Amino acid sequence: MIKYLTFISLAVILCSCTPKMTPATGLLNPMVPEITVSPMHFKATISFGTNSVTGIMAVKQRSDLAILGSFTNEFGVKGFDFIYQDGKTDLVYVMPALNRKMIKKILRKDISLLSGYGIGSIGRLSNNKPGKTPVVLYPDPAEKYKTEKDILISGNSIDQKIIVALEDFRHKLRIDLVSLPPDEE
């Protein structure tokens, strides 16, 4: 009972502490040529504290600039579907195990930042010289008064792979995306 109440308290604290997102206006709906023609696939690792889950994240951009994404585990079981538009993320589907108010709130916020600043910078990373130290994509130095605390998004390109990472230090959540080669025909 005490354990249960502690969890509820923790959930309430985490939810109430989640700050309102104020994304940069210029990045609300980034144009990402790499994912407008066909979806791009990433190996995704989502770590929460000491636990982690791997799977495939597929992302694409619609003509209205919304970024759509799907996360499934290796066996094809869906984790979540999201649509990022106008700086906000809508979780279209969330698997029952993740369907908790607190988890969804954290996911919505982090996916918004990851989409706007990380996935939205794929083109910029593709042009980056390989092997360089990761580029800090968020917080953006130009918008330091608007940015979220405790969140860092970085990107890099190594051996023709695009790597994007989000670190949410407050919630001990980390999302790593490593691009995968296109499927064979």
Add this chain to the structure above:
Amino acid sequence: MSVQANAQTASFVNLEGSQREAFKNNLYSSSEKINTLECNFVQKQILSMLSDEVVSKGTMTFKKTDRLLWIYNSPYEFVFLMNNGRITTKSGGKTSSFDSGSSPLMKELCKIMVAGLKGDTKSLETSFNTKYLTNGTQIKVVMNPRNKSLASVFKQIDLLFDAGTFIVSSIEMAEPSGDKTSISVSNVKINGTVDDKVFDIH
């Protein structure tokens, strides 16, 4: 290739009564003779929201009674092992192991895969309502979850077997979200020698 083409063109008819029981018993007695099974697989995930398909390839190895090794070689290396009630995964050099009881979904997925590979559909009847259909050359077992928990993950699972050999050719899982995952198996080798060391994953 020709088997799959037949499956798409010939229509399936529902088996009932004694015909259904005969198919079930044949499948079951065939599954009982399987001590080891090795195969290649191609997995296609249809992501409905993105109108996208993700293709994965690898190998599967089963050894009686409940050891299942699932190795993905592409698009990246991922190893999944079910061995004596423990699940071990290895990805990117990291290995993690946990009791299968702590992940009911994975436990059920393993049960479905083992039953599907062997043809032991009887063992799934406590969790699924099953229908048996045939088009003459193949048997399709259509399974719908009986309980809410499973139904929240799987809308329907179809197992396709060769009607002559009772060897599985594909497993298709439809999710409530509209996504589908189909696993086509090939180069199936039954009762070959499988060293126990194969299942040592560290």
